[in-house]
Amino acid sequence: MAQLTYRSSVSLAIAQSMRKDQKVFFIGEDVGAAGGVFKATVGLLEEFGKERVMDAPISEQAILGAAMGAAMTGLRPIAEIMFSDFLAVCWDIVANQIAKTRYMSDGQINIPLVIRTANGGGSKFGAQHSQSLENWSMMIPGLKVVAPSCPSDVLGLMDSAVKDPDPVIFYEHKSLYAFKEEIEQTDISIPIGEANTLHEGKDITIIGLALMAQRAKEAALILKDKHDINAKVIDLRSLVPLDLQTIKKSVIETGHVLTVEENPRLCGWGAEISSLISEHCFKNLKGPVTRVTTPHVPLPSADILEDNTIPSVELIVNEVIKKLKGE
Amino acid sequence: MVDKLNDDIGEEKRLQLWEMMLKLRLVEKKAYDLFLQNLIKGTSHLALGQEAIAGAFGVALKQGDYTFCTYRGHAHTLARGSSIEGVLGELMGRQCGLMKGKGGSMHLTDVEKGVMGSYAIIGAHLTIANGTALASKYNKTNEVSVCFFGDGTTNIGAFHEALNMAKIWNLPIVFVCENNLYMEYTPIHEVTAVEHPAADRAGAYDLDKIIVDGNDADEMLRTAEKAISKAREGKGPSLIEAKTYRHSGHSRADPGKYRPDEEVKDWMENKDPIKNYRAKLLDFNINEKIISEIEEKVKDQVEKATEISMASPIPEIKEIYTDVWANGGSEWHN
Ligand SMILES: Cc1ncc(C[n+]2csc(CCOP(=O)(O)OP(=O)(O)O)c2C)c(N)n1
Ligand SMILES: [Mg+2]
Numbered sequence: 003m004a005q006l007t008y009r010s011s012v013s014l015a016i017a018q019s020m021r022k023d024q025k026v027f028f029i030g031e032d033v034g035a036a037g038g039v040f041k042a043t044v045g046l047l048e049e050f051g052k053e054r055v056m057d058a059p060i061s062e063q064a065i066l067g068a069a070m071g072a073a074m075t076g077l078r079p080i081a082e083i084m085f086s087d088f089l090a091v092c093w094d095i096v097a098n099q100i101a102k103t104r105y106m107s108d109g110q111i112n113i114p115l116v117i118r119t120a121n122g123g124g125s126k127f128g129a130q131h132s133q134s135l136e137n138w139s140m141m142i143p144g145l146k147v148v149a150p151s152c153p154s155d156v157l158g159l160m161d162s163a164v165k166d167p168d169p170v171i172f173y174e175h176k177s178l179y180a181f182k183e184e185i186e187q188t189d190i191s192i193p194i195g196e197a198n199t200l201h202e203g204k205d206i207t208i209i210g211l212a213l214m215a216q217r218a219k220e221a222a223l224i225l226k227d228k229h230d231i232n233a234k235v236i237d238l239r240s241l242v243p244l245d246l247q248t249i250k251k252s253v254i255e256t257g258h259v260l261t262v263e264e265n266p267r268l269c270g271w272g273a274e275i276s277s278l279i280s281e282h283c284f285k286n287l288k289g290p291v292t293r294v295t296t297p298h299v300p301l302p303s304a305d306i307l308e309d310n311t312i313p314s315v316e317l318i319v320n321e322v323i324k325k326l327k328g329e
Numbered sequence: 330m331v332d333k334l335n336d337d338i339g340e341e342k343r344l345q346l347w348e349m350m351l352k353l354r355l356v357e358k359k360a361y362d363l364f365l366q367n368l369i370k371g372t373s374h375l376a377l378g379q380e381a382i383a384g385a386f387g388v389a390l391k392q393g394d395y396t397f398c399t400y401r402g403h404a405h406t407l408a409r410g411s412s413i414e415g416v417l418g419e420l421m422g423r424q425c426g427l428m429k430g431k432g433g434s435m436h437l438t439d440v441e442k443g444v445m446g447s448y449a450i451i452g453a454h455l456t457i458a459n460g461t462a463l464a465s466k467y468n469k470t471n472e473v474s475v476c477f478f479g480d481g482t483t484n485i486g487a488f489h490e491a492l493n494m495a496k497i498w499n500l501p502i503v504f505v506c507e508n509n510l511y512m513e514y515t516p517i518h519e520v521t522a523v524e525h526p527a528a529d530r531a532g533a534y535d536l537d538k539i540i541v542d543g544n545d546a547d548e549m550l551r552t553a554e555k556a557i558s559k560a561r562e563g564k565g566p567s568l569i570e571a572k573t574y575r576h577s578g579h580s581r582a583d584p585g586k587y588r589p590d591e592e593v594k595d596w597m598e599n600k601d602p603i604k605n606y607r608a609k610l611l612d613f614n615i616n617e618k619i620i621s622e623i624e625e626k627v628k629d630q631v632e633k634a635t636e637i638s639m640a641s642p643i644p645e646i647k648e649i650y651t652d653v654w655a656n657g658g659s660e661w662h663n
Contacts, residue, residue, distance in 0.1 A: 036514030036587060059484035059520035060451050060512060088450060091485070126371030126422075128433040130449045268661065298661050299653050303433025304422025305370045306643045 009179040011153035012042040015160035030082025062092035073115040086121040101144030124177035129300035134264035149173040158192025195243035203232030206258040221318035257288035267295040350384040353404040376404040378576035381602035385549035397454040400435035402447035409442040413634035425641035452487030462500035481512030483526040501560035527570040543571025544602040
């Protein structure tokens with residue numbers, strides 16, 4: 003039994019994958035000697051040396067291009083893009099090259115790589131270092147999209163991501179790096195595409211991802227304690243592939259659904275879920291599927307402004323009460 | 330070894346530069362104090378130790394010229410004449426901030442002063458600065474654009490694309506690489522094919538190889554004036570590599586432990602641009618009383634501005650919904 007932070011589970015997960023498979027190597031900016039700007043890769047250089055833990059220049063296109071090429075020949079790169087916002091500078095490699103090459107080559111080429119990146123707000127870093135960009139990659143056929151909400155999920159999902167024959171974008175949440183969990187077994191594997199239930203309940207289904215899944219769980223505890231509402235909280239853990247069956251099962255029981263997303267509203271993943279639910283569970287619904295999101299604005303920097311832009315526990319609680327009690 | 334007879338700079342300008350650099354230093358120090366008091370949230374990248382570069386350009390540029398800087402841009406913003414309370418207020422997320430708290434430390438912008446933004450994604454602003462330079466050429470105005478960036482930035486594609494374009498279009502622009510020897514935590518030489526990350530690439534774009542001691546304020550001023558004049562006269566772009574060093578870590582979260590103690594000590598004690606400039610002013614027989622009067626004046630300005638920004642209210646929550654669109658709002662459906 004050991005207490006692990008989300009941050010240290012990242013370096014442990016990478017180390018475990020590297021110990022198991024000599025083909026795995028790790029590349030990124032300031033990741034080796036410095037241990038990463040979020041200190042999430044401390045110790046890797048010491049254990050695996052410069053051949054397998056590579057400090058790169060500020061050259062995101064070249065980093066991901068090289069990772070792709072290496073993956074094409076059977077290596078299993080884990081590449082770090084320091085902040086998910088920087089995916090924009092190498093989006094050609096991600097969206098046009100990595101995502102489409104397997105298909106265009108009629109399956110001749112496999113690209114088994116992992117892009118891990120720090121995602122999300124809460125640090126008052128402003129509009130270009132705080133975005134929640136899971137939905138950017140979700141809409142591109144050929145990319146798998148993972149976003150763990152706790153240390154054990156980091157461990158289990160990283161193991162699967164590295165072993166996956168397809169490219170996986172692994173969104174780590176900056177505001178969860180300090181999150182702690184007691185963990186019995188660290189060398190675990192969690193299949194990509196299985197949602198997790200963070201709180202049981204039959205009155206309403208709340209669906210979240212990463213930090214928003216944790217906030218939804220906190221909201222569920224308050225709803226139960228103070229408002230006699232039992233909410234089921236589903237942590238999707240991955241958007242592609244999506245665990246539609248778990249969602250359906252719960253919606254059939256509850257008839258009420260709220261998605262909680264950190265991204266701005268338009269084209270957020272909750273819209274896709276909402277559409278799926280109305281297709282698959284229309285008769286079970288007791289009201290409209292509703293969404294809590296960041297409004298359609300870039301994230302402001304000042305603390306009072308950022309705190310009131312990203313969905314809070316309080317906002318989730320209020321939305322649920324409004325839906326169920328019409329208050 | 331000062332040559333007082335052939336002094337091309339003169340007392341007036343030197344004192345102007347002195348005042349400017351002091352302002353940049355004292356405001357950054359104040360920003361650091363305000364962090365320690367937990368009044369500044371988020372991140373912040375100080376330019377302590379690099380004041381001679383922004384300072385020299387601040388003195389050399391004219392009103393109407395454009396500047397572009399990075400997240401390490403408090404100094405470059407102040408150097409154009411932006412108010413101290415506007416900068417500190419933005420860092421603290423107050424209404425008096427340059428952008429009322431919406432942009433934060435990494436995005437200081439003050440268009441009225443020619444501060445066309447601070448950019449936090451490496452490389453972007455080199456290409457954008459070409460655009461203001463292009464507009465100046467297009468409109469046949471006489472403005473010059475200046476773009477500041479770090480050594481690490483020379484390894485992203487945008488750096489190379491921007492230099493090539495500036496050259497083929499003969500743009501009135503000055504690119505200033507502040508080589509502080511490190512990208513974030515990684516020594517620049519470990520990730521760069523050449524010794525001088527900017528200057529050694531200049532030849533590839535038919536630009537002169539210009540390397541300057543970025544901590545020598547006089548040399549910096551001469552180099553800045555020369556490149557700015559060249560641009561203003563329609564003779565095209567320049568790329569300057571200014572050697573310097575940051576006194577603090579990369580950002581507020583960074584204690585800078587990856588740098589050898591000896592190296593830090595040498596730069597802090599022997600190559601501090603401000604300490605050395607003070608000594609130089611005395612060498613030029615400038616009255617010490619005048620020098621200290623300026624010191625007192627700047628200290629006073631910084632204290633007053635700090636009080637103003639601390640007294641300024643936090644922004645109203647409704648600010649969140651402003652300025653997505655040119656009509657001032659953020660509505661997206663009727
Ligand atoms: C495209 C992109 N990649 C990475 C980063 C993260 N990052 C911020 S500052 C920095 C180092 C920049 O070094 P340099 O250009 O030397 O500027 P300095 O910070 O030393 O002033 C890095 C890697 C970024 N902001 N944008
Ligand atoms: Mg640098």
